[in-house]
Amino acid sequence: xMELQVLIVDDSPVMRAFIRRVLDLSGLVVSRCxxxxxxEEALRLLxxxxxxxxxxDINMPEMDGEELLRRxxxxxxxxxxxxxxxxTDRTEGRxxxxxxxxxxxxxxxxxxxxxxxxxxxxxxxxxxxxx
Amino acid sequence: MEANEIKTALASAVEDVLxxxxxxxxxxxxxxxxxxxxxxxxxxxxAALRFHGCPSGGFRVSVxxxxxxxxGAGFLGVDxxxxxxxxxxxxxxxxxxxxxxxxxxxxxxxTTFRITHPELIPAEPGFEGPSTCxxxxxxxxxxxxxxxxxxxI
Numbered sequence: 097x098m099e100l101q102v103l104i105v106d107d108s109p110v111m112r113a114f115i116r117r118v119l120d121l122s123g124l125v126v127s128r129c130x131x132x133x134x135x136e137e138a139l140r141l142l143x144x145x146x147x148x149x150x151x152x153d154i155n156m157p158e159m160d161g162e163e164l165l166r167r168x169x170x171x172x173x174x175x176x177x178x179x180x181x182x183x184t185d186r187t188e189g190r191x192x193x194x195x196x197x198x199x200x201x202x203x204x205x206x207x208x209x210x211x212x213x214x215x216x217x218x219x220x221x222x223x224x225x226x227x
Numbered sequence: 228m229e230a231n232e233i234k235t236a237l238a239s240a241v242e243d244v245l246x247x248x249x250x251x252x253x254x255x256x257x258x259x260x261x262x263x264x265x266x267x268x269x270x271x272x273x274a275a276l277r278f279h280g281c282p283s284g285g286f287r288v289s290v291x292x293x294x295x296x297x298x299g300a301g302f303l304g305v306d307x308x309x310x311x312x313x314x315x316x317x318x319x320x321x322x323x324x325x326x327x328x329x330x331x332x333x334x335x336x337x338t339t340f341r342i343t344h345p346e347l348i349p350a351e352p353g354f355e356g357p358s359t360c361x362x363x364x365x366x367x368x369x370x371x372x373x374x375x376x377x378x379x380i
Contacts, residue, residue, distance in 0.1 A: 107344075110303060110317040114248065117304045155342065184328030187339045204332075205325045206247035 101128040105138045105152035115151060122213035135159030139167060142174055149220060154183045169198040178219040233359045234258045240329035241363050241372055244322060249301035251365055258361045272316055274323035275348045280340035284376040288323040294368030295319050320345035326372060
């Protein structure tokens with residue numbers, strides 16, 4: 097089974113903990129889980145760490161998820177990393193905006209573990225649980 | 228926007244968020260207008276936020292401290308004794324954020340709202356002025372959610 101290294105970006109420590117827990121419950125094998133509380137912190141972590149996927153909130157202080165996506169899409173290496181948006185905002189306009197900026201998937205809170213797994217696997221190009 | 232439509236959206240959002248995020252079921256609920264101070268007091272935790280869009284307004288979630296720990300334990304997947312005061316408050320804020328987002332999308336699916344960060348405030352579950360309020364019995368206590376919509380000028 098594929099082992100994943102992921103970066104969770106959310107300004108809420110309890111939400112980051114919840115996402116970690118959901119990743120565990122989903123059956124995905126996460127070998128390393130990095131955390132950042134905003135887009136700036138996330139970019140700093142990406143400078144020195146490779147991850148297979150970034151899961152990011154939108155509304156955060158300092159640098160929000162929209163700006164993080166924009167910066168990653170302009171970077172030669174970071175633009176190769178699939179980004180999954182995890183947000184309470186489920187309006188179609190917002191979803192389309194984030195997808196147009198390069199997000200590979202969009203999950204609205206609240207979400208079930210299997211939903212996160214399904215969208216994450218789609219974002220990673222995994223078919224039926226295998227690469 | 229009909230009052231019954233708002234009540235239905237509020238109840239559905241609360242049930243959906245609590246079941247999915249805290250693995251908690253609503254046993255019973257009642258809705259109406261709750262005057263300020265009901266369910267408040269020193270032992271309650273209240274998270275408040277504002278939203279801007281069409282319509283704009285405010286949203287609050289209030290729970291007794293004991294219930295906040297139960298919800299925190301369900302949210303984090305740990306024992307109640309492991310949930311700190313700060314975590315209990317953060318979880319109530321996150322629940323307020325998610326319930327509010329869920330209610331708004333049910334009421335106005337085409338509108339994009341800007342929601343402020345939830346903040347803990349002195350326990351006051353209701354608003355001054357007209358609002359829609361739901362009280363949800365979770366067995367370990369009652370969660371109160373209040374939504375106030377600003378009238379278009």
